[in-house]
Amino acid sequence: MSMPTGxxxxxxxxxxxxxxxxxxxxxxxxxxxxxxGFRLWSRRRxxxxxxxxxxxxxxxxxxxxxxxxxxxLLILLCGMGLHADEVDRTGGPEAFVRFxxxxxxxELLWATVLGLTQLSILQYYxxxxxxxxxxxxxxxxxxxxxxLWIASSLATAFxxxxxxxxxxxxxxxxxxxxxxxxxGCAVSGLILNVFILLLPLPVIRNMQLTWPKxxxxxxxxxxxxxxxxxxxxxxxxxxxxxxxxxxxxSARGSLLSSVETLLGIIVACLPVxxxxxxxxxxxxxxxxxxxxxxxxxxxxxxxxxxxxxNGQMEDSEPEIPPSHSDPTTHGKKV
Numbered sequence: 001m002s003m004p005t006g007x008x009x010x011x012x013x014x015x016x017x018x019x020x021x022x023x024x025x026x027x028x029x030x031x032x033x034x035x036x037g038f039r040l041w042s043r044r045r046x047x048x049x050x051x052x053x054x055x056x057x058x059x060x061x062x063x064x065x066x067x068x069x070x071x072x073l074l075i076l077l078c079g080m081g082l083h084a085d086e087v088d089r090t091g092g093p094e095a096f097v098r099f100x101x102x103x104x105x106x107e108l109l110w111a112t113v114l115g116l117t118q119l120s121i122l123q124y125y126x127x128x129x130x131x132x133x134x135x136x137x138x139x140x141x142x143x144x145x146x147x148l149w150i151a152s153s154l155a156t157a158f159x160x161x162x163x164x165x166x167x168x169x170x171x172x173x174x175x176x177x178x179x180x181x182x183x184g185c186a187v188s189g190l191i192l193n194v195f196i197l198l199l200p201l202p203v204i205r206n207m208q209l210t211w212p213k214x215x216x217x218x219x220x221x222x223x224x225x226x227x228x229x230x231x232x233x234x235x236x237x238x239x240x241x242x243x244x245x246x247x248x249x250s251a252r253g254s255l256l257s258s259v260e261t262l263l264g265i266i267v268a269c270l271p272v273x274x275x276x277x278x279x280x281x282x283x284x285x286x287x288x289x290x291x292x293x294x295x296x297x298x299x300x301x302x303x304x305x306x307x308x309x310n311g312q313m314e315d316s317e318p319e320i321p322p323s324h325s326d327p328t329t330h331g332k333k334v
Contacts (some may be wrong), residue, residue, distance in 0.1 A: 008079040008090060017081030017251040023070060024255060027264040029068055035269045036061050042272065051127060056120035057268055060113050064261060067109040071258060074102050074173055076328060081251040100167035101246060107156050110257055114189055115149030117264040121196055124271065129203050137199055152185040182238055189193075190231045197224045220270045230260045 012019055036057060043050055074080040078099035079087035087095050122145065125138040160166045160175040204217065234256040 007077055008082065008087070009076050011079065011086070011090070012075075013083055015075070015079070015081045018075040018079075019081075020253065021075060021081065021255045021258070025068055025071060025258050025262070028259065028266075029064065032061060032064070032262055032265050035266055035273065037245035039269045039272050051123070053120040053124040053127070053268075055124060056135055057265060058117045060120065060261075060265055060268075063109055063111050063116065064265065067258070067261075070102050070109065071254065072107045072256070074099065074106070078102060078247065080247050080254065083248045084245045085142070087247045096246075097167050103250070104166045106254070109154060110261060111149060111152045111156060111185070112119065113261045114264070115145055115153075117261065117268050118145040118196060119149075120268045122199075124268070125200060126293070129200055132202055133260075134199065134203055141192070141195060141199065144195075148185070148188050148192065152181075152188075155181055155185070179238075183235065186231065186235045186238065190228065190235065193224075193228050193231060197221070197228065216270075220267060223263065223267045223270070225262050227260060230256055230263065234260060276302060 008015070008018075039057070040050070040054065045056065056265075064244065078095055079091060080099065084096075087099075091098075119142055122138050122142045124136060126142075129135060129138065155176075159178055159181060161173045162171065165171045165173040165175055209217070235255055237256060238253045
């Protein structure tokens with residue numbers, strides 16, 4: 001049975017960029033859904049109310065789901081990943097109109113996901129880093145992220161007057177330089193990502209951490225560096241888009257931007273995943289390499305008061321240190 005004229009489902013067989021985009025995004029989005037769900041579940045099991053950073057990340061995940069749908073439509077209805085001449089033969093001029101319209105929507109959603117994820121991480125810092133300088137830097141970072149999110153969204157939304165001229169070039173009106181806009185927003189976002197990654201380092205450096213905590217932090221920072229590297233590669237890719245072959249040239253940048261935002265959500269969730277892991281495994285290994293004969297209730301309170309913050313948490317419950325009468329814990333790091 002032949003496919004309807006104007007769609008590109010039949011072209012998936014040789015649209016390797018489109019298939020890669022769908023496969024990678026589907027896998028990462030499934031992982032994000034599980035991780036965010038696990039984050040919320042761990043909050044509930046530890047009887048910790050949802051905070052601003054949790055709501056930011058939930059909103060980012062929902063918006064990212066919408067962007068995933070837009071990406072599917074770009075591939076299946078607009079031929080993203082295929083060369084422009086093949087798209088023109090199959091879908092005609094209407095395919096390019098749909099492509100520009102969906103790309104416009106996708107750019108707005110991408111800016112929103114990035115802003116929400118950055119705000120989630122910075123608000124998490126505010127709850128954990130009680131040093132005055134760190135808190136001031138976190139507030140400053142939240143202000144910068146909010147300003148960039150609003151500015152990039154408005155600039156993207158009104159890059160053309162009227163806005164419909166973005167996808168209907170025949171309309172009368174004016175358009176700004178979209179390449180400069182994208183580059184400016186991308187570079188600003190990259191700088192903020194570096195700032196967010198480096199902000200807690202002075203505090204972490206002064207912590208006395210056991211090796212499981214060090215390994216966990218190392219994983220977070222390695223993924224953060226990968227995220228920054230992806231941002232840099234995406235900027236370079238978008239600077240050298242193939243002129244006149246938009247459906248093919250934009251596919252790599254679209255894939256990289258999707259991986260960047262999905263990985264950002266994962267990195268934002270990692271610091272709060274360990275409590276849920278501790279509940280499942282029935283161990284306080286992530287809190288201390290020393291196991292003590294305390295009850296689960298006490299262990300959970302100790303976890304809530306110490307993990308990932310060296311005793312600086314939002315809960316009012318005091319930290320319960322390991323018993324000094326236990327010879328196996330005497331002199332060990334918390």
